[in-house]
Amino acid sequence: MRKTIALLLLLAGALAGTAAFAHGGKTHRLMGTVKALHENHLTVTTTEGKEATVNLTADTKYERDGKPVDRSALAEGVRVSVHLDEEDKNAVEVKIGAPAEHQH
Numbered sequence: 001m002r003k004t005i006a007l008l009l010l011l012a013g014a015l016a017g018t019a020a021f022a023h024g025g026k027t028h029r030l031m032g033t034v035k036a037l038h039e040n041h042l043t044v045t046t047t048e049g050k051e052a053t054v055n056l057t058a059d060t061k062y063e064r065d066g067k068p069v070d071r072s073a074l075a076e077g078v079r080v081s082v083h084l085d086e087e088d089k090n091a092v093e094v095k096i097g098a099p100a101e102h103q104h
Helices: 002-022
Strands: 029-037 041-046 051-064 078-084 090-099
Touching (some): 041 078
Parallel strands (some): 051 090
Antiparallel strands (some): 029 041, 029 078, 041 051, 078 090
């Protein structure tokens, strides 16, 4: 039984490594707070404190609390989780959260 579990863990680790290699090390996910919102792109301050800009397209979907919403729900200062396309340039889906808390 232990050998079977060890083999399954080894196999799972190998598959996870293959999946990461297939994506070229890209995560296809961006999390942070909206710094700026423009007509066709969004600038996010990531949870690591860096700035990232992604394109918003006609196909970008928006969601809040698990329900589809209009792009107008997106605003500066709200937390977002952005699912990116394969090139990490275009937003496929933007999950909109609560406004970020200000630190004093």
